[in-house]
Amino acid sequence: xxxxxxxxxxxxxxxxxxxxxxxxxxxxxxxxxxxxxxxxxxxxxxxxxxxxxxxxxxxxxxxxxxxxxxxxxxxxxxxxxxxxxxxxxxxxxxxxxxxxxxxxxxxxxxxxxxxxxxxxxxxxxxxxxxxxxxxxxxxxxxxxxxxxxxxxxxxxxxxxxxxxxxxxxxxxxxxxx
Numbered sequence: 001x002x003x004x005x006x007x008x009x010x011x012x013x014x015x016x017x018x019x020x021x022x023x024x025x026x027x028x029x030x031x032x033x034x035x036x037x038x039x040x041x042x043x044x045x046x047x048x049x050x051x052x053x054x055x056x057x058x059x060x061x062x063x064x065x066x067x068x069x070x071x072x073x074x075x076x077x078x079x080x081x082x083x084x085x086x087x088x089x090x091x092x093x094x095x096x097x098x099x100x101x102x103x104x105x106x107x108x109x110x111x112x113x114x115x116x117x118x119x120x121x122x123x124x125x126x127x128x129x130x131x132x133x134x135x136x137x138x139x140x141x142x143x144x145x146x147x148x149x150x151x152x153x154x155x156x157x158x159x160x161x162x163x164x165x166x167x168x169x170x171x172x173x174x175x176x177x
Contacts, residue, residue: 042155043162047094048072052082052111054102065154066161079106086115093122095165100128112145123164127152 005025012018049071053059059075066073074089076082079102086093096115098108106114112124129150146164148157 042069042158044070044158045162045165046070046072047165048074048089048092049095049097049161050074050076050082050085050089050093052076052079052096052098052102052108054078054099062154062157065157069158069161071161078102078104079108079111080104082111083114086118090119095123095125095161097125097127097161100126101130109145125160125164 006023009021009023010018011021049066051059051063051066051073053062053075054077056077059077063073063075072092074085074093076085082096082098096112098111100108102108102111108126108128112126115122116124124145125148126145127148127150146160148160152160
């Protein structure tokens with residue numbers, strides 16, 4: 001709350017419960033300025049993306065958005081499913097877009113490392129909502145993975161995907177906090 005210039009007020013009475021009032025600053029000037037700027041078209045592509053996300057509703061939305069941008073998307077709910085899809089389509093996949101934390105005992109980082117050992121010619125974006133996981137990624141800078149902080153908007157994802165696909169692999173890139 002403090003990072004955004006806001007605060008929380010709490011009123012509590014024993015036996016009656018508590019009331020939490022959350023205060024955030026209004027952004028009217030920023031909204032007006034944004035509405036006068038013409039929106040830029042979203043970056044598009046035709047490459048094949050292996051998208052790994054355990055949250056089914058989020059996965060459906062992101063897959064639909066990526067397909068709407070022209071990409072061919074293979075979707076998996078965990079590392080084991082992703083490995084199966086990789087084996088079926090390994091020569092076609094240009095980008096692995098994976099969540100960091102997934103069920104089944106394999107993280108997105110472990111998945112990316114395992115696939116990179118099999119074939120190193122694809123790009124990687126690892127997404128997470130936990131800043132502590134960034135330290136794990138920073139320990140692996142030589143792998144050239146891009147980090148995308150959750151939550152993100154579709155335009156942020158579109159830009160991150162296009163930038164990752166277009167640039168040569170080198171070092172850890174932090175993208176669109």
